[in-house]
Amino acid sequence: MLTLRITHPLNGTQQTLTWAVEQHIIGIFGASGAGKSTLLKGIAGLAKGYVDNVSYTQQVLPTDANSDTPLYYLRQRSVLFPHLSVVQNLKLVITHGKRAKQCQFSLEEVVSWCELEPILQHKPGQLSGGQQQRAAFAQALLSGKPLLLLDEPFSALDWSARKHFCCLLRYLHQRYQLQFILVSHSLQELALSTDYLIHIHDFSLQQQGTTQALLPQLSAHTASVQSALVRGKVIAVLKDYNLTKVQLLAPSTQYIYINTPGFVDDEVQLPLVANKVSIAKVKPQQSSIVNCLRGHILSLKRKDDCFCVEVDVDEQIIFANISFLSLKRLDLKVQDSVYLQFKAN
Structure with a gap:
């Protein structure tokens, strides 16, 4: 101390x-x-x-x-x-x-x-x-x-x-x-x-x-774009792909791939900027973006030029900024199940 x-x-x-x-x-x-x-x-x-x-x-x-x-x-x-x-x-x-x-x-x-x-x-x-x-x-x-x-x-x-x-x-x-x-x-x-x-x-x-x-x-105050922190445990280092496979912390069984280095069995954390996260209501298939997490919407907050969507992913919070058009096309509502995609960081 x-x-x-x-x-x-x-x-x-x-x-x-x-x-x-x-x-x-x-x-x-x-x-x-x-x-x-x-x-x-x-x-x-x-x-x-x-x-x-x-x-x-x-x-x-x-x-x-x-x-x-x-x-x-x-x-x-x-x-x-x-x-x-x-x-x-x-x-x-x-x-x-x-x-x-x-x-x-x-x-x-x-x-x-x-x-x-x-x-x-x-x-x-x-x-x-x-x-x-x-x-x-x-x-x-x-x-x-x-x-x-x-x-x-x-x-x-x-x-x-x-x-x-x-x-x-x-x-x-x-x-x-x-x-x-x-x-x-x-x-x-x-x-x-x-x-x-x-x-x-x-x-x-x-x-x-x-x-x-x-x-x-x-992050919202200093950079005007909210960031969230995703925490997980390294389960594999894929040297051939220059990626680290990370399972989200319990109770989650979902995993992601990141290009941040890590050591097996160690906990790592990944900052995710809201305008780098996309949302889908149906799980995307055959996408070049390999990271896809399932969650449900906690809130929808209007900003100057977008909506900030707050999503609970197995007790971890992730934000995504989407346009008004996307909100209308997807017809998103609080408690909807959604899929979040983002590139390795």
């Missing part, structure tokens, strides 16, 4: 926050300048005056950033030693890290997870921004610290690589109980990787709750 107190820098109002980091991967979301990075730095002891009274597992943490704490702060820009190769930088953490002996995995495993094999002998000056971020994340894993504070650590990666690391966070949390707090301005990134969201605005907590509960609200 992580507890902290934040004091608004202008009006002095205070809020005490408690986050179950052992149970959830925590995501911090907000607009640019909202205070996300300042909050994370304050937890790490790197920013004074905004965050204080930080305690982790009921132990008050020292405010001196140079002290040995169980927290590892990873900034957006890596701090690799420029005169050392990637592998030398990693071995330096293993050799001199105060908690490195508590690391639960080997150098070889971390190198593989972070896809560093081709660049191990390269020095930081020879690396792209994304490669530097992958190496810096590997350093954080090898530190042996149980709680990693990640300040937009994958921002320089393309979306395909970023999805890999989002799934890696969930894998490490589920398999090794490693704990993460992730700052990002991308709801899609947070939807893939986190279980619990903190919404920060103007240096104050606006909302907090499970990612599945808050994602529809935040």
Whole structure:
């Protein structure tokens, strides 16, 4: 459990926050300048005056950033030693890290997870921004610290690589109980990787709750298009097709195919944007879109230029935006059984 107190820098109002980091991967979301990075730095002891009274597992943490704490702060820009190769930088953490002996995995495993094999002998000056971020994340894993504070650590990666690391966070949390707090301005990134969201605005907590509960609200407010979160368990990795087969969580027996990487038996989650989901009243046959889920309509809400259809799929909510013409042609009503189609994401 992580507890902290934040004091608004202008009006002095205070809020005490408690986050179950052992149970959830925590995501911090907000607009640019909202205070996300300042909050994370304050937890790490790197920013004074905004965050204080930080305690982790009921132990008050020292405010001196140079002290040995169980927290590892990873900034957006890596701090690799420029005169050392990637592998030398990693071995330096293993050799001199105060908690490195508590690391639960080997150098070889971390190198593989972070896809560093081709660049191990390269020095930081020879690396792209994304490669530097992958190496810096590997350093954080090898530190042996149980709680990693990640300040937009994958921002320089393309979306395909970023999805890999989002799934890696969930894998490490589920398999090794490693704990993460992730700052990002991308709801899609947070939807893939986190279980619990903190919404920060103007240096104050606006909302907090499970990612599945808050994602529809935040996405509708910030992007004007609602997103939902579909959760499931990986049952097969189809390498020949570059797809992962996922069965929706119980009580569902339905499954989908996604191109987000996953590990067998691990839980994954997929954000679905409402305007990427189509609706049919009869199950489509011989379609190029392989994902088709059965559900029933909970509500129909008119928006400016469309209707937002809320569908219950085995106790998970999915939204679909359809035109007025489609609504009329399908003659949709609340409680109607429907089929939802969407492409692998």
